[in-house]
Amino acid sequence: MEMPRPLADLPKAHLHLHFTGSMRHSTLLELAREQGLHLPDALEKDWPPRLRATDERGWFRFQRLYDTARSVLRRPDDVYRLLREAAEDEVAEGSGWLEIQVDPSGYAHRFGGLTATLELFLDAARKAADAAGTGMALIVAANRVRHPLDAKTLARLAAQYAEHGVVGFGLSNDERRGRARDFDGAFRIAKRAGLLLVPHGGELNGPVSVAECVDDLGADRVGHGVRAAESARLLDRLADRQITCEVCPSSNVGLGVVERAADVPLRAMFDAGVPIALGADDPLLFGSRLLAQYELARSVYGFSDQELAELARQSIRSSAAPEARRKELLIGIDRWLATPEPHETP
Structure with missing residues (x-):
């Protein structure tokens, strides 16, 4: 019986991973115990949580769990640890290669303001990448539910x-609560700085959300x-302009x-x-990473395997x-494809 090529050996880039959501579950538990913090069952014995954010209550629950996870990251050492482990x-x-998305606003009150927080994240990312022998950069993400x-x-x-470890500018959180076009001014600033423009869209809202990211924000990639996929015309536009979707x-x-993985129109x-x-988005809450x-x-x-190799190439x-x-x-990637498929020993 033939065995498939190991996917862990396929070189790839990871372009959709959020800072807090990248935390190992074991690290969350350890830091919470150290701090005497009681975690909800959804983050402990019922992990990974069962979430459904397609309604207001479900999204609020998702955000509450996210905020709980963020609360355990209290010291600079916690930031260094999270990025080292990531x-x-x-x-x-x-x-x-990893582009990890951060919103310094969520941590600024702990680490001395926006600039000091971003500098902490950048230093931690550099040291983590050097220690692990990989590449890492940051995407600064604005929050849709806050003011433009x-x-x-x-x-x-x-x-x-932009020349010191930040490579992109994003827009995250519930797209139903903030139109992409309202943030066009921020994206113009980022574009002038030569940053990749990588807003979220087309997750909880339909094709119009993706179109706004492309037309109003000039997205290079869409989170x-x-x-x-609900609009053949929009798919054609994304393909013609080679705008990447971080699925x-x-x-x-x-x-x-x-409802099921099979329903994702990949x-x-x-x-x-x-x-x-x-992308893995938030492994801490969804229970699985990039692989x-x-x-x-x-x-x-x-x-x-040829198509998987092409997926990896597209990410890079x-x-x-x-x-x-x-x-x-x-x-x-070429070397991975050139390696004969392993065979199972009888």
Whole structure:
């Protein structure tokens, strides 16, 4: 019986991972115990939580769990630990480049303000990447539920560090509570600084949300974007303009965007020519990391090894990785494909 090529050996880039949500579950439990913090059952004995954020109550519960997880990160050492462990996890799964999304606003009151917080994250990311032997950069993300002026403040901050480890500017949180077009000023600031524009869209709202990200914000990539599959015309536009969608299958199931992994339109988007970068989104809340998304592509969506290699290439081409690292990773993909499939020993 033939065994498939190990997906952990396939070089890839990870472009959709949130800072707090990247925390290991074991680290959350350990830090909570150290601080005497009582965790809800959904983050302890019933982990991973059963979430359904397609209604107001469900999204509020998701955010409450997220805020609980954020509350255990109280010291600079906790930030260094989280990013060190994230880098180690990426390397173990074959990821040679990580763009991790952060909103400094959520931590600024603990770490001396927005600038000091971002500098802490950047230093921790550099040290984590060096120690693990991988590449890592930050995407500064504004929050849709806050005022667009706050987003402009974050965009200016991101622009100041565009040559020092910040590679992109994003927009996250519930897209039903903030239109993308309201944040166009912040994205213009980020674009002038040469940052990648990577707003979330097309997750809890339909194709119009994706179209706004593209037309009003000039998105280079769209976080999620799966609802674009509801419009053949929009899929054609994404394919023609080669705008990458950061598809996170486990997250889509976890938040109730779809009922089953099989319902995520990954195959339809890929076949339409839309570039795809698989992502884990928030492993702490959804219970699976990047490698599991590639395993779903193989087992649920029927991707061949050639197609899996192309998914990995698309993630690298859509990244802000330096040219030397891109070349190294792309050569590694060719090498992975050139390796004969292992055979099971009788």
